[in-house]
Amino acid sequence: MTLELMHMPGSGQQTAASPAEALHTAVARLRAEVGGEVDDTVRRRAEYSTDASNYRVVPGVVVAPRDADDVLAAVAVARETGVPLTSRGGGTSIAGNAIGTGIVLDFSRHLNRIEAVDPEARTARVQPGVVLSDLQRAAGKHGLRFGPDPSTHTRATLGGMIGNNACGPHAVAYGKTADNVASLTVVDGTGRQYTAGRGLDPIPGLDALVGSQLALLRTEFGRFARQASGYSLEHLLPEKGAHLARALVGTEGTAAVLLDAEVDLVPVAPARVLVVLGYPDMPAAADAVPALLGHHPLAVEGLDARLVDVVRRHHGSGRVPPLPKGAGWLMIEVGGADTAEALRTGEAIAADAQALDHTVFPAGPAATAMWRIREDGAGLAGRTAEGRQAWPGWEDAAVPPEHLGAYLREFETLMDGYDVTGLPYGHFGDGCIHVRIDLPLEDGGTSRSSGAESGGGEVMRDFLHDAARLVASYGGSLSGEHGDGRARSGLLPLMYSAEALDLMGRFKALFDPDRVLNPGVLVDPRPVDADLRRPAAPSLPLRRGLQLAEDSGDFAKAVHRCTGVGKCRADNSASGGFMCPSYQATHDEKDSTRGRARVLQEMVNGTLVEGGWRAPEVQESLDLCLSCKACASDCPAGVDMAAYKSQALHERYRGRLRPRTHYTLGRLPAWLRLLGRTGRLGPALANALTRVRPLARPLLRLAGIDPRRGVPRFASETFSRGWRREQRVVAGADAPRVVLWADSFSDVLSPSVPQAAARLLGDAGFDVTVPERSACCGLTWISTGQLDGARARLTDLLDVLAPHAEAGHLIVGLEPSCTAVLRSDLLELCGDDPRARQVADATRTLAELLTDHLPQHSTWTPPDLNGVTAVVQPHCHQHAVLGFDADRRLLAAAGVTVRELAGCCGLAGNFGMEQGHYDVSVAVAENSLLPALREAGAETVLLADGFSCRTQAADLAGARGVHLAELLHRKGAGAAEER
Structure with missing residues (x-):
């Protein structure tokens, strides 16, 4: 991609240097003068090649400044070499505001400190990289908060919010970010460093410019609350306090670079x-x-039934609380001195609303679930009901609220005319609509109505121009909070007069005369159809491996599910999610789901990351992915990085020699089965060897395992062999039959688990049967990308289990990761076999069986476990694929006091055992598991169904974990004996 360098006559820059030479000089100087990271590797540039927008602009170098001096040095280098500089926070910008060709400054990595919270003055001073939710927690200790709160609050930075003039649902009560900024310390494109607040003095010529344009400023700027497009120059007016800081808010890094900010609370x-x-x-x-705004609500949000249907399909109906009748809903939050007062206001609103129906949710789980739907809207709306990708670009237009209904009707007509669809939602109290539209970017731009061929960018361009004319006809704004960026800056002439646009250009020239700060945005913008990411990505159909049926078997389509909303960067302790445990440990974009997806997207593109599946950047990017699958459920766009990693490994090593651990850990069940054939001698000998550390360490190294790891103890007899030897029958002939499938780990390494499960199911009234021969699900083959071997094992497993499923018997799995294979990976690898669907539909967890499928005649109830306290570590695959609700209900019914952990244990099967991963594995465990175990009392039970989770706890904390089956059966048997 060509590096754009903008120069102005008389700037004093050395304009003779080519872009490549200027960049080379800039990188050398940055390495010498900046204390933070300076990275111009291909992989790093790929990670920062896009934000949450449709655009792809590859940077020349990424800099993570450690302090203000680093920022000043970077700006000086940009000025003196002419290399463009773009500021970036959390990278969640939907309009393409945070990408650029030259230097990209990532403020989120190090400049993320809350410098002060003053509860008396109700202010806070923050660095640009502070995440909003961190500020809200700090301010909340004093009963305060920052007013604006975009849905990305768990990863959006204050610097990014200031750059875009972000709002969020509560802006109807508290205003935009600009309305909540007291002062900004900045450095501008001339190298001046100053604190901007009230007054225009820091900028020579600004007072004169404002004085000469008062009429224009009063008529074209700040016409209504959500006019966020262009520069917010109305704040320069004397009646607005001549507030320079607020005028700089929303300039998207084109006028100054932020060093710190004082904000109001x-x-x-x-x-x-x-x-x-x-x-x-x-x-x-x-x-x-x-008519409802007179009640002074805190938020007024709109929610479309089609978006709610997407939530139900993606997460299940249990994620959506009971809603009132209708196909469109208003979510109105009101406050009060106490709940009674808030309820009175809520009922008053309902009385005035003339709605079909209404429901009032006090603060609690149902209200939280409604807000979660709203917060995940950007990702959930990324696919239509038909499965087509929907794109941003026209995602936050705003009109005065009194025109909103009329605008929406015309907007629907406009979409019909282009044969496109979208799921509208948004901040209805401010007249701001969010929508992602299935513009034909990925299919080359073929019109679905006429069939005529045209570039996807051309269709998007024509639609955006018509949409801009429509919103301007209602006196609205192209953007209501996300800024214009590359998506809408080129449309500003449809909203502003030529005189207003000229004024914006003259304003920028006072701050950045050489135009090195984020060029191509707002002033002299790039065309809206330039630099589009998706049309530049060719199709990549998979010949073998995973089917990726929801993405038509196209790997390019699958990896472009990632729209960049960045939920993978959210703090799990705050968000309650499991996603991206390696990012939680390193806080490096490389280790986020989004960062990995960007590298894979660049691999598909092929112009930056070269070498296809075998590119070193792909290997490095995927190395620390734990294959936890949490992104498959936590990512609102449905990115499944574990699947993509498995496919990438399959393609990389097809027909080639693999790493040692693929043969050892990746084929562990085969080795376990071979060991089991030796009778009791083999396990005894293996246990003896691995307990002698001087002998075990070289053996572990030889196998590619970190020598600091312990080795699990091998059972002297497998569960399945003992079952067949005893020929056990645990229930009468009239009892419904259930198939107890003992996976390789439970069968050989933890036979006490299936033993307890068999007795427990028998006590519950089931006729328990165990398959006549053992069969493996191929989990370790899947995680190491040996997909042909995985398919062979799953086909064998179908031979064993399918007859039971066809007979109507339920199949119960005990190891969450293996059970998840039967519910998900089985369909990806063997979906063309009708038996796969039968087995997947018949598979249940133990908790699901005991809560939802008890025999009619059963009198079984959970044992009384009142007084038992448990640290509960849900397995990542259970969280992602199976769900943990049934377990929660079962534990609650038993009376267990639960501390449920959010996040991965860090072992993740073979990941934490492999050499080179130990330190990250431990760091992940420190996120939740190890602190919880240190804080637990001596009598606290560690409940962990995952063999990996129990192994990690034993290895790092000396804690013995138990399976749910063991906990319930042991306590139940004890109670029976007492009776």
Whole structure:
């Protein structure tokens, strides 16, 4: 990609240097003058080649400054070499505001300190990389909060919010970011460093410019609350306090680079209530908004039934609380001195709303679930009901609220005319609509209505121009909070007069005369159809391996599920998710789901990451992926990096020699089965050898295992062999039959688990049967990308289990990762075999069986475990594929006091055992598991169904974990003996 360098006559820069020479000089100087990381490797540039937008602009170098001096040095290098500089926070910008060709400054890595919170003055001073949710926690200790709160608050930075003038649902009560900024310390494109607040003095010529343009400033800028497009120059007016800091908010890094900010805080409402109003459709809901604003709500959000249906398909109906009748809903949050007052206000709103129906949710799980739907909207709306990819670009236009209903009706007509669809939602109280649209970017731009061929960028360009004309006709704004970036800057002439655009250019020239700060945005913008990412990615159909059926078998389509919303960067302790444990440990973009997806996207593109599947950048990017699969459920866009890693390994090593661990750990069940054939001698000998550390360490190294790891103890007799020897029958002939499938780990390494499960199921009234021969699900083959071997094992497993499924018997799995294979990977690898669906549909967890499928005649109830406290480590694959709700219900019914952990244990099967991964594995365990074990009392039980989780706890903390089957059966048997 060509590096764009912008120069102005008389700037004094050395314009003779070519772009490549200038970049080379800049990188050398950055390495000499910046204390933070300076990285111009291909992999790093790939990770930062896009944000959450449609655009792809490969940077020349990525810099992670450690302090303000590093920022000043980087700006000086940019000025003196002419290399463009772009500021970046969490990289969640949807408009392409945070990507650039030259230097990209990542403030999130190190400049993320909250410098002060002053509860008396109700202010906070923050560095640009502070994540909003961290500020909210710090301010919340004083009963305060920052007013604006975009849905990406768990990873959006204050610097990014200031750059885009972010808002969020509570802006209807507290205003935009600009309205909540007191002062900004910045360095501009001339090298000046100053604190901007009230007053225009820091910038020579600004006072004169404002004085000459008062009429224009009063008529074209700040016409309504959500006019976020262009520069917010209305703040320069004397009646607005001549507030330079607020005028710099929303300039998207084109006028100055932020060093720190003082922001205002507001009191937290003591009590809140969420009122949900149902209407026939979204325009009808919008029509009702103006009459409700007089109740002074804290938030007024719109939610479309089609988006709720996506949630149900993606997460299940249990994620959606009961909603009032309707196909479009308003979510209205109100506050009060106490819950009673908030409820009265909520009922008053419902009385005035003229809605079909309404529901009032006090603060609690149901209200939280509603907000979760709203927060995940950007990712969930990324696929239509038909499975087509939907794109941003026209995702946050705003009109005055009194015009919102009419605008929505015309907007739906416009989409119909282009034969595109979208799922509208957004901040209806401010007239701001979010929508992602299935513009034909990935199919080359073929019109679905006419069949005519045209570039996807051309279709998008024409649609955006028509949409801009429509919103301008209502006196609206192209952007209501995300900024213009590369998506909408080229449309500004459809909203502003030529005089207003000229004023914006003259404003920028006072701060950045040589135009080195984020060029191509707002002033002299790039065309809206330039630098598009998806049309530049060719199709990559898979010939073998995973089917990727939901993505038509196209790897390019699958990896472009990642839209960059960055939920993988959220703090799991705050978000309650499991996603991206390696990022939680390193806080490096390389180790986020998004960073990996970007590298894979660049591999598909082929112009930056060369070498295809065998590119070293792909190997390095995927190395620390734990294959936890949490992204498959936690990522609102449905990115499944574990699957992509498995396919990438399959392609990389097909027909080639593999790493040692692929033959040892990757084929561990085969070795276990071979060991089992030696009778009791083999396990005894193996246990003796591995207990002698001087002997064990070289053996571990030879196998590619970190020598600091322990080796699990091998059982003297497998569960399945003992079962067949005893020929056990645990229930009468009239009992419903259930198939107890003992996976390789449970069978050989933890036979006490299936033994306990068999007795427990018998006590519950089931006729328990165990397959006549053992069969492996191929889990370790899958995680190491040996997909042909995995398919062979799954086919064998189908031979064993399918007759039971065909007979209507349920299959119970005990190891979560292996059970998850039967519910997910089995369909990906053997989906063309009708037996695969039968087995997947018949598979249940132990908790699901005991809560939802007890025999009619059963009188079984969970044992009384009141007084038992348990640290509960859900397995990542159970969280991602199977769900943990049934386990929660079962434990609650038993009376267990639960501390449920959020996050991976860090072992993740073969990952934590491999050489080179030990330190990251331990760091992941330190996120939740190890601190919980250190804090636990002596009598606390560690409940962990995953063999890996129990192994990690034993290895790192000396804690013995138990399986749910062991906990319930042991306590139940004890109670029976007492009776």
